[in-house]
Structures are given as structure tokens and as C-alpha cells.
Amino acid sequence: xxxxxxxxxxxxxxxxxxxxxxxxxxxxxxxxxxxxxxxxxxxxxxxxxxxxxxxxxxxxxxxxxxxxxxxxxxxxxxxxxxxxxxxxxxxxxxxxxxxxxxxxxxxxxxx
Amino acid sequence: xxxxxxxxxxxxxxxxxxxxxxxxxxxxxxxxxxxxxxxxxxxxxxxxxxxxxxxxxxxxxxxxxxxxxxxxxxxxxxxxxxxxxxxxxxxxxxxxxxxxxxxxxxxxxxxxxxxxxxxxxxxxxxxxxxxxxxxxxxxxxxxxxxxxxxxxxxxxxxxxxxxxxxxxxxxxxxxxxxx
Numbered sequence: 001x002x003x004x005x006x007x008x009x010x011x012x013x014x015x016x017x018x019x020x021x022x023x024x025x026x027x028x029x030x031x032x033x034x035x036x037x038x039x040x041x042x043x044x045x046x047x048x049x050x051x052x053x054x055x056x057x058x059x060x061x062x063x064x065x066x067x068x069x070x071x072x073x074x075x076x077x078x079x080x081x082x083x084x085x086x087x088x089x090x091x092x093x094x095x096x097x098x099x100x101x102x103x104x105x106x107x108x109x110x111x
Numbered sequence: 112x113x114x115x116x117x118x119x120x121x122x123x124x125x126x127x128x129x130x131x132x133x134x135x136x137x138x139x140x141x142x143x144x145x146x147x148x149x150x151x152x153x154x155x156x157x158x159x160x161x162x163x164x165x166x167x168x169x170x171x172x173x174x175x176x177x178x179x180x181x182x183x184x185x186x187x188x189x190x191x192x193x194x195x196x197x198x199x200x201x202x203x204x205x206x207x208x209x210x211x212x213x214x215x216x217x218x219x220x221x222x223x224x225x226x227x228x229x230x231x232x233x234x235x236x237x238x239x240x241x242x243x244x245x246x247x248x249x250x251x252x253x254x255x256x257x258x259x260x261x262x263x264x265x266x267x268x269x270x271x272x273x274x275x276x277x278x279x280x281x282x283x284x285x286x287x288x289x290x
Contacts, residue, residue: 038271039278061193062186062275099182102281 033057034105036064036079036097041105048089050109057084066105067098141255146262147206150198153256153269155211156248157187157194159218163244166225167237175286176234183241183279190272197268235290242287245280252276 029051035042037059046054056066058079066085067075075098076085089107097103144152160183167180198205221240228236252273260266 038274040274060275061271062189099178100278100282102278102285 027051029053031055036060036103039100039103041097041103044104045106045108047108047110050090052089054087054089054107055084056087058082063099064097064103065099066095069094069096069104072098141259142210144208144210144255144259145206146260146265147198147203148208148210149256149260149265149269150194150203151205151207151211152214152251153194154191154205155214156251157190159214159221160187160241160244161191162218162222163225163237163240166222167233170225170229170233171237172230173234175289176237179238179241179282179286182282186275186279190275193268193272197264201262201264203262231290238283238287238290241283242280245276245283249273249276249280 027049030048031053032046032048032055034046034054034056036056039060041056048054056076056079058064058081061081063078063080065076065078066087074087074093076087078099079085089109092109093107095105095107164180164183164187167176168184171177171180225233225236225240252269257266257269257273260269
């Protein structure tokens with residue numbers, strides 16, 4: 001009888017102890033790739049989490065850049081073919097290639 | 112001689128109109144171009160736009176015109192570099208032909224026209240010419256050069272550069288709206 005009462009008590013205690021010690025679930029930042037080819041950003045629209053990283057890879061045969069629009073709050077340097085640019089995303093942004101301003105893209109940070 | 116047999120006056124006239132002066136579709140009698148001739152036309156067409164860009168960089172005071180011209184100079188040189196690398200690899204020598212020669216002859220007239228203008232009139236003339244020229248070149252690439260290219264790598268290169276010409280046209284039209 002004593003043992004029957006003892007076991008559930010300790011199971012509950014262990015579970016409580018475990019829940020107190022466990023850390024809040026961490027969101028692991030994800031690295032996304034946007035390929036620049038045929039004068040387009042692929043994908044042109046990307047939804048991601050705050051803190052994620054985007055790597056833009058220029059696979060075109062001409063120089064491009066990536067510039068936040070409309071305020072140009074961030075910009076890459078010119079990317080020659082084969083070069084890439086890494087961006088830690090903190091907020092949703094519209095961007096374009098300032099060299100070819102009809103090339104446009106959008107980063108959407110999910111709420 | 113070969114080309115004089117290949118082109119009749121009507122088809123050549125249509126081609127030149129398509130290439131240089133207007134955007135109307137080049138849909139009637141198509142000239143037959145060999146791969147070395149296509150390579151020559153491709154390089155010449157890009158070189159013509161570089162020449163126009165250099166005039167604009169030297170003459171214009173409008174930053175949007177100058178930036179566009181710098182992009183044209185850089186991008187069209189990149190196309191030429193790709194074409195030269197390919198013909199070197201294929202051991203093909205671009206062959207001068209009536210289309211390339213006409214492009215160069217018309218470039219002399221365009222250069223004279225641009226150099227006779229200044230200020231806003233120059234900027235408008237330059238960007239109007241860029242819109243018309245890119246429309247014409249796109250039409251010729253799509254309807255003549257790509258369909259007639261025999262070598263797969265040459266055809267692939269023409270297909271690869273086409274989006275850049277479309278982006279240039281859209282960019283030029285965007286600037287044109289400001290004039």
C-alpha cells in the first residue's frame with residue numbers, strides 16, 4: 001500500500017522538476033538562399049523569422065546589388081557573378097537591384 | 112557575295128528597320144544567318160550600345176541617365192565577353208556581314224544625332240533611342256538569332272542574355288516616362 005502511494009507522488013515530483021528545469025523552446029535561426037539569375041531574385045518573395053539569415057547568390061552574368069527600398073537603409077556592395085551577400089534579417093523589407101531597378105524582391109518577417 | 116544572295120532588299124530593309132529604328136515585329140522574310148554571322152551581329156549590336164552609352168556618360172548631367180548608361184556599358188561588355196569566350200572555345204571567327212555593317216553605318220548616324228544635342232534634349236534623344244534599340248534587338252534575337260543558331264551553346268548564350276535586354280528595356284522605359 002505504501003509503495004502504491006509512493007510511486008505516483010514521485011512521478012509527479014519528477015515531472016514538475018523536469019518542467020521547471022527545461023529551458024523555453026529556442027527558435028533556431030534558418031539560413032535561406034535567394035538566387036539571382038535571369039535578372040530576377042528567386043524567390044522574389046520570402047517569408048522568414050526574425051533573426052534568420054538570407055544569402056543572396058549572384059548566378060547571373062552581370063553585376064548586381066541588393067538595396068533596401070525605398071530608404072536604402074541597407075545595401076550590399078556590387079556583386080560580381082559568383083559572389084554572394086549575407087544579410088541577418090531583423091525586419092520586413094522591400095528591396096531591389098539598384099543597378100537594374102526593375103528587379104525587385106520582398107522579405108517578410110512572420111509575426 | 113554570300114549575303115547578297117541570301118538577303119533580298121526587302122528582307123534586309125525590314126531587318127534594319129527592326130534592328131535600329133522601330134520595334135515592329137520582324138515577321139516577314141527572315142534572313143538566313145550562319146553561326147559566325149550571328150556571332151558578329153551579337154557582338155556588333157552590343158558594341159553599338161556601348162558606344163551610345165559612352166556618349167551619354169560624357170554628355171549627360173542627369174544622374175539617372177548616367178547611371179543607366181554606365182549599366183549599359185558594363186552589361187553589354189559582359190555580353191561581348193561571354194560571346195568572345197564562346198567563339199574562342201568553339202574556334203569560330205565572327206563573320207562580318209551586311210547586318211553588322213548596316214548596324215555600324217546606322218551607329219554613325221545615331222552618334223551624329225546624339226552629339227548634335229545637349230541638355231534635356233540630349234537626354235530625351237538618348238533614352239528614346241535606347242527604348243527603340245532594345246525593342247528592336249530583342250525582336251531580332253527572339254525571331255532570328257535564336258531560331259537560326261545551329262550550335263547549341265551559341266543558342267543557349269543568346270537565350271541566357273535575353274532577360275538582360277528585357278530588363279534594360281524596362282529600365283529605359285521607366286526613365287523615358289520622366290521626359
